[in-house]
Amino acid sequence: LNNLEHGDCWPRFVELMQRFLPRFSRLTTKVEGGTVQIFLHEKGLRTPIPATRLSDGTIRFVALLAILLDPGTSSLLCIEEPELGVHPDALTIIADMLVEAAEKTQVVVTTHSDGLVSALSEQANSVLVSDYLEGGTQFRRLESDKLKHWLEKYKLGEIWRIGKVGGNLW
Numbered sequence: 629l630n631n632l633e634h635g636d637c638w639p640r641f642v643e644l645m646q647r648f649l650p651r652f653s654r655l656t657t658k659v660e661g662g663t664v665q666i667f668l669h670e671k672g673l674r675t676p677i678p679a680t681r682l683s684d685g686t687i688r689f690v691a692l693l694a695i696l697l698d699p700g701t702s703s704l705l706c707i708e709e710p711e712l713g714v715h716p717d718a719l720t721i722i723a724d725m726l727v728e729a730a731e732k733t734q735v736v737v738t739t740h741s742d743g744l745v746s747a748l749s750e751q752a753n754s755v756l757v758s759d760y761l762e763g764g765t766q767f768r769r770l771e772s773d774k775l776k777h778w779l780e781k782y783k784l785g786e787i788w789r790i791g792k793v794g795g796n797l798w
Contacts, residue, residue, distance in 0.1 A: 629655065629657055629664070629666060629690070629694050630657040630659070630664055631698075632694055632697060632698060633655070633656070633657055635698070637697040637698055640697060641655075641693055641694075641697055642654065642655075644693055644697075644721055644725070645690075645693070647721055648689055648718050648721055649670070649686070651670040651671050651672065652668070652669075652670060652671075653669040653670055653671050654669045655667065655668055655669065655690070656669065656676065665678065665679065666678070666679040666690075667679070668682060668686070668690075683713075684713045685713040685714045685715055685718075688710075688712070688713050688714055689714055689718055689721075689722075692707070692710055692714075692722060692725065693725065695707070696722075696725040696726065696728070696729040697725070697729075702733060703733060703734060704733065704734045704736065705729060705733055705734070705735045705736070706735075706736045706737075707726075707735070707736075707737045707738075708737075708738045709738060709739055709740065709741070710722050710726075710737060710739070710744070711739060711740075711741040711743065711744050716743050719741065719743045719744045719746075719747050720747045722744065722747070723744060723747030723748050724747075726748075727748075727751060730754070741785070742785030742786065742788055742789050743785060744785070745783075745784050745785035745788055746783035746784055746785030746786060747785075748784060749779060749783045749784040749785075752770045752771075752772040752775055752779065752784055753769065753770065753771065753772050755769070755770045755784065756768065756769050756770070757769075757770060757788075757793055757794040757795040758795055759794045759795060768794065770784075770793055775787065775792075775793070778792060
């Protein structure tokens with residue numbers, strides 16, 4: 629975050645934080661006593677909010693943004709269940725960021741969130757479904773052409789939930 633704050637990605641970070649939290653004004657970092665302290669500034673508040681007072685979901689969202697905005701430092705980025713602890717309304721922002729990050733590096737994400745999968749409806753070809761079949765796990769890439777009829781009426785996560793793409797327990 630300290631590097632992002634002084635880099636080219638910062639305006640995008642601020643834009644996404646304002647989508648997530650409309651009261652967001654800015655985020656600052658302070659290096660003190662060998663630690664980096666994070667403060668969130670909100671419109672209407674006189675003093676900043678230290679990270680220790682932020683919700684787990686807000687901290688997780690900030691961390692995801694920091695990782696996804698500058699993924700170019702690695703050739704592979706793996707994130708397990710980015711939806712955990714994050715407000716469901718933020719899933720579309722996270723999905724947008726996953727798509728953007730995938731333009732810079734390979735991104736592998738696991739999820740059990742139909743909301744996150746729905747937010748990726750326009751990228752159905754990038755979604756792989758995992759099914760357990762007789763002694764092993766099989767991965768299968770979805771094909772938006774074969775789902776066209778369904779995608780006209782439903783989001784991808786809804787199609788998954790009703791059992792039309794696999795990846796279900798039963």
